Amino acid sequence: MARVKYYYDTDTCKYERVKVKTTDIILNLLGFLTFSVLIAIGFTAIYGQYYKSDQEKVLQSENEKLKEFYAILNNRLEQVDKTLTSLQTRDNNVYRLIFEANPIPNSVRMAGVKNDKSYEKILKSGLAKDKKSLISNTFKRVNQLKRKMYVQTKSYDEIIKMVKDKSKMLSHLPAIQPISNKQLTRLTSGFGTRMHPLYKVAHFHPGIDFAAPYNTPIYATADGVVKRSEYMGGYGNTVDIDHGYNYVTRYAHMASFKVRPGEKVKRGQCIGYVGSTGFSTAPHVHYEVLKNNKQIDPVYFFFNDLTPEEYEKILKLASIKNQSLS
Ligand SMILES: [Zn+2]
Structure with missing residues (x-):
């Protein structure tokens, strides 16, 4: 009341x-x-x-799990992409170069990727912006990989045909390392700009250095004819082998020779021994690959005796910007 x-x-x-x-x-x-x-x-x-309701808690934890899953998936895709890129590099720089086929331009390798809209349906759903971009990026990545793989397979088909046509040529192309390098510890300096061992300035290093004890055997990396075995200024005792097809290999700073000019050699045949003659700071073989009288990176020509993992390791070692042994 x-x-x-x-x-x-x-x-x-x-x-x-x-x-x-x-x-x-x-x-x-x-x-x-x-x-x-x-x-x-x-x-x-x-x-x-x-205080979140039980349903909200479940959704939130599912959300977190999905994000984690996508992160793992994207990580894997990145690894696959890296492997594929390395195959493409090898394809363009080695196989196609050897057979004098034109490298496949990136525009062709990536063609059609942009136009793929198959994942757009998912994006039209009422998902949050960050989730949409997560999904669309993953889809884009998978589509790119699919396209790249397709082009790569086609390229290999073409190469297989070229190999059949030119099997004789293959034995005349540098394809192994010039010394035994089972543990992959010998490669000490790669091709490109490196520090000069004496002058301590950047200079162009036109080959690859393999450090090895005195008198370690040096092998011809392909069939050919010895063009030179003589003392050659800074190179010291040097052997040049002419492989035909405009390829020459050079082995420098040798202690002694085992071949003479005009002599025919086979891939893997011993042509001399490691030394430190000429301009050299330690016993090693300086190895060059010349095409049309121009030095090119020999690392792309070590494919006969290496597993893909070993090849990856060699590529890494050769890319370290250290000091050359000259
Ligand atoms: Zn060198």
Whole structure:
């Protein structure tokens, strides 16, 4: 029951009953309701922030798991992509170069990738922006890989045909390392700009250095005819082998020779021994591959005696920008 209120009227000198207006009651009620609603909203917001419902918890943990899964997937795809890129490099720089076929341009290897919209349906769903980009990036990556693999397979088909046509040529192309390098520890300096061992300035190193003890056998890397076996200034004792097809290999700083000019040699035949003659800071063989009288990176010609893993390792070793042995 509502309390009855009185007030003292100074005119009548009596206590008079206070009359409550309906509007006052309504206003009071409305005020109370507004206050209650505000409090309720406040509590719900705080509760929502700190206490998630079971369903929300499940969804959140699923979300996290999916993100993790996508991260792993993308990581794997990156590895596959790297392997494929290395196959492409080898394809363009070795096989196609050897057979004088034009390298496949990147535009062809990547053609059609941009136009693939097969994943757009997923993107039209009401997913959050970050999830959409996660999915679309993964799809794009898979599509790129598919395309690259397809082109690579076609390229190999073409190469197989060329190999059949030119099997004789293959034995005349440098394909092994010039010394035994089972542990892959011999390669000490690669092709390209390297530090000069004496002058300590950057210079162009036109070959690959393999460090080895004195008198380690040096092998011809392909069939051919000995063009030179003589002392040649900074190169010291040097053997040049002419393989035909515009290829020549050079072996420098030898201790001694085992072949003479004009002599026919086979791949893997010993042609001399490791030394440190000419301009050299330690016993090693400086090995060059020349095509049309121009030095090219020999690392692309070590494919007969190496597993893919070993080849990867050799590529890495040859790319270290260290000091050459000259
Ligand atoms: Zn060298």
